[in-house]
Amino acid sequence: MRASDRAYAMLREDIVEWRLPPGTVLGEVEQSQRLGISRTPLREALGRLTADGLAAAHNGRGVVVTPISAETVGALFELRQALECQAASLAANRRDPAVFRGLRTDFDAAAARLDADPEEDPARQGYYALVARLDSAIDAAAANPYLTQALGNVRLHLARVRRLAKDNPARLRETASEHATIAGAIAAGDPSMAAAATAVHLHKSLEHFNTVHQLLIREDLFS
Template sequence: MRASDRAYRALREDIVTGQLPPGTVLGEVEQSQRLGISRTPLREALSRLTADGLTAPHSGRGVVVTQISPDTVAELFELRQALECKAASLAASRGEPGVFQELRREFENAAELIVQDGSDPSRSGYYALVARLDEAIDTAAANAYLAQALANVRLHLARVRRLAKDNPERLLATAGEHATIAAAIAARDPALAAAATSVHLHKSLEHFLAATSPPG
């Protein structure tokens, strides 16, 4: 793997997980020393992060990690609504029902997984199941441009999820919502799949806004 690719992946992971929080300045000298690479591949990595929208140009040499606000999240969900509803609709038309029937069953039984994840702040087990549903939908939709656009949106959603501070009650609700989406796709009902996705996204945005609103 090229040095620029390693640096990009490392910095992207640190941004998504909050190790490099919004507002952090990523100076070229500091980051090249931290990652053990020269400044040329680091600049390439920083340029890719800026193209992703995870960083923005900063005065001097380097970039700054972009902020996440209710307004930017609302815009992100507007785009997510258009992309994910379309992807679910296409998946219902083109996908293999058996794949989504199995995913529906797994989400219906996700309560045990969520409880087992209780000692894991990242909820990695449950989100791995969500990622499998996303991958299955992308594969079934069979539209490379749509999948590429969704990949960028999901990158930003990973940051939003951390700020929203998921709780077990909300995770159980999302499991039911994902089960409904999978069931609609398995039933080959494009309209229902899109509607179920829309409901899930609306509730997810409501949860984020409630979780991040100042008290009072």
């Protein structure tokens, strides 16, 4: 792997996982030393992060991790609803029913595990991996490479937002049920229900983000 690719992957993961929170200055000297690479490949990596929208030039301070605000998340969800509802609808028309019946069963089981061990990190990690499986199954069933490409960038930003919910077991259990409904509608070959279930899930997710965002602002943990 090229040094710039490695730096990009490491920085992207650090941003998504909040090890580099919004507003963090990505200084060339500091980051090149931390990652063990020269400044030239680091600049390439920072350029790619900027193109992704995860970083941006800021007032002569170099490159910083972009903020997450209610406004930016609202815009993200507007795009997400258009893309994901269409993907779910297409998947319902073109799916392998067995794949999505299995996913529904897995989400039902995941909800039970989160109920039993709401603070258990492996249960959460397994749940996020299951969500990724559903995303991949919908992409494959929808069979539209342009739609899949557009969703890829949206999901990259969504991963940062989603981390705000990981300390809320009740919301995770709700999302497991919502994802089970989406998978079940796709398995049944009902495009209208699949799109509607996706829209409900996205609405509730945005409501949850706005609630958490306001709490963090009041606690002075978020700008």
